[in-house]
Amino acid sequence: MALKYGLILFSTPLLLAADAPALPDWLSGCWEARSDDRWTEECWMSPRGGIMLGASRSGVGDTADQWEAMQIHVETDAGAGNAQPLPSGHRRAG
Template identity: 40%
Template sequence: MRRLTTFFLSVSTALIAVPASANDLDWLAGHWCGQSGKTFSEETWMAPRGGLLVGMHRDTRDGRATGFEFMRIAAQDGRWVFLAQPGGKAATAFPAERVEKDRAVFANPAHDFPKRVIYSRPDVDTLHARIDDGRDDGQAMEWTWRRDCVAPPSS
């Protein structure tokens, strides 16, 4: 039984450890934005360089900032890790579970919420982001942004 447990732990770790390659996340780079109700959101990601992407997010409503987040995706120990700092708080790490062409899934099952952060690009001018409780049918928040949009005057 002990050998079987060790085997499954080894396989699980191998499946979770997604190796970082230089051009894996090029598709995320850019200025992305959109409106949901009265809230205008924008997210900007620098292109990967030196094993690091740097990002920031800002929400505005009625001409006032309502939220911000500093983010980075760093190659750590040979794999991608998403580090989120909502409101500038201490960083929470979400190691890459999957990195595919135009899609990346980062997960931290020990975190309260979110447990998973997912970015996908359905086409070259659209970025979709989702945070959730680790389940496809569970609690989630989602955003869809367009590339290089312009904020409306009241944002």
């Protein structure tokens, strides 16, 4: 079964410390999960400018059947963060 915890973990708003908002820099980098012919790849850029950007794709064999663009950013006024997945070509809402 493909690794899907990233979507679950980052589909909900993140609450960060009000006095020192921080992005999850431990998430930076790339990894791959495989199960038989099914695969998932995910990469995250290092935090910069108050935002992290990520992308993933999943598929079977040589065919990608899902992709996702993600962002995690800090709203410095509120001291809170937000993570927004953008799965398989859907446009971000307002």
